[in-house]
Amino acid sequence: MSAPLAKLPKWVDYGLIPLLNLTAALLVSGLVVLLIGENPLEAVYWLVQGSLGYGEGIGFTLYYTTNFIFTGLAVAVAAHAGLFNIGGEGQAYFAGLGVALACLALDHYIPWWMTFPFALLGGALFGAAWATIPAYLQAKRGSHIVITTIMFNFIASAVMAYLLVNILKQPGSMQPESRTFVEGGRLPFVHEVLEWIGIKIEHSPLNLSFVVALVACVMVWALIWRTRLGYAIRTMGTNPNAAVYAGMNVSKLTIVTMMISGALAGMLALNEVMGTQHRLLLDFTAGYGFVGIAVALMGRSHPVGIIMASILFGMLYQGGAELAFEMPKITRDMIISIQGLVILFAGAMEHMFRPALIKIFVRKPIAAGAV
Template identity: 85%
Template sequence: MSAQSEKLPRWVDYGLIPLLNLAAALLVSGLVVLLIGENPLEAVYWLVQGSLGYSEGIGFTLYYTTNFIFTGLAVAVAAHAGMFNIGGEGQAYVGGLGVTLACLALDHYVPWYVTFPFALIGAAVFGAAWAAIPAYLQAKRGSHIVITTIMFNFISYSLMAYLLVRVFKQPGSMQPESRTFLEGGRLPFIHDVAGWFGIEMASSPLNLSFVVALLACVFVWALIWRTRLGYAIRTFGTNQDAAVYAGMNLSRIIIITMMISGGLAGLMALNEVMGAQNRLLLDYVTGYGFVGIAVALMGRSHPVGIIMASILFGMLYQGGAELAFEMPKITRDMIISIQGLVILFAGAMEHMFRPALVRIFTSRHDDLGQEA
């Protein structure tokens, strides 16, 4: 049996291995910082201070975290079915179209809390519909889900660029964007919500979609581990032959799972389009869908792990901006490199420490057995 398939204690698999991967990424990043003549400990200080050291920084960190939770959950749901949804970027992008249509249609007439359910449904439905096409191609035509989902990312870029230039762009404007939503199409910021209760908070783009992201984590947990569909998804992902023997409809599982995955990715548009920007912009997704892959891997496709991994990447995004400001020799490109190292160790090299840990815990188990 390979080291990757060996069972480890849950605290090792879900806790120690991600921490070791993160430590390795930070160690390599520290060496890079040292090579350019800067103090790695000072860099870590500004990274943490910029992301968690003051209330505005915390707000920005959680704002980025919201995006990563949605895209991480999207990858995780597909992963439980043994599928690698690499199309979260495009699904989130097209989800923005559903949000925009709801906001443009209703913001003149109703308050935000009436528009919001329609925007949420629009984001989920458009994201799910975009994921359903690759799902159908795999289920009915045998196409590989990785190839089709990544190709649909590029199709979504072209589709949205066309719509923003030809359909949504305002007359006389040179910007490829929709009109700015009125109050009826804007999610309240968390600092505004806190103000309703007399609590003073620093301004940040953090908005009510953060609450939706947390509820989505509860939904995914309940779906995967507390429903018949979730059991079917996990069975299909673990052993397709067993799923066939049990009489499960494999095509149905593929299509439904990918639609749920795409719907979760589409919900990311609530944070960006209705929450922060209040309009549909070109390229507003900016890589969040791809980072969601690393978030799901680091979080072991479990909602709690995804929340923790999302906070980490939120810290890297927000703290990285502060770090580049306080230590100019560490450029924005270097910050992206540090983020890339975390993604590398959390994703492509996630099994780097597993073989050694399997040997350690296997030998320990054997020693305990001999003593008994």
């Protein structure tokens, strides 16, 4: 076995390597900040202060974290089956239609907690449906899942633009968006829920879909590591030939796995459409589906790692906005560059430290006959 593929202790593979990759990314980012004449330590201070230093900042950080958990889980489930689903953006976008239709149909008649199950189901079904077509094309026609999911991101964008301009737009309105949901179609914000029990915190867009995200993490862990389906998914991802030899239906597994992945990506729409925007509008996904790829890579496709990586990217999103305000020389484009460096070191260069760590932590077997 080649050195980069040697098995490391779990705490090294899932903890130390991501930490080293993140440290390397931040060091390079610090050099960039230094080159423009700013203090890297001050930049780190404002990044942390802006994301975790006060109640509203924490709320925004966890709001972004919610989106990244959903899209990271979507990529991770597919990755365990050896599938690279980069269509989470389109799947979440199309799922917004499922969530919006449930809210538009029910918000005038029933309270939010009765609308919620239908919106949840609508988002999951529409996201799964949008992922099923690329899955079928790979399973039955041999089309590569990467190419088809990329294409379906653009198709979803075109379909949603047509619907919002020609069908769902309010009469007389110039905005390409649906009507705003009334109370029966809105998830409560966390600060509202806490006020019900007498706890007051600062207002933020954080809503109850954050709880759904945490539940989804537990369910994905149980699915992948505690069920027969999860075992079959991991077997196919490790060795498709072995899966076929064991009698597994690889085509069916491909479709089922992508449906689960698309359903998870669709949960992003629950946070954005029902939880925050309270209407269906253009481009509400805002690139969260693509960031989910980096989240899954950094989190090693494990729910615990995905939560930690999602919090990190949530901090970069919220803290980056505060940083750009407090240190104007560090523009929003530079914040995106820092995020890109984290993605680079966590993804494309994830094996940079692995050979050295293998030499340290992996013991070589003693040769037969050696004294």
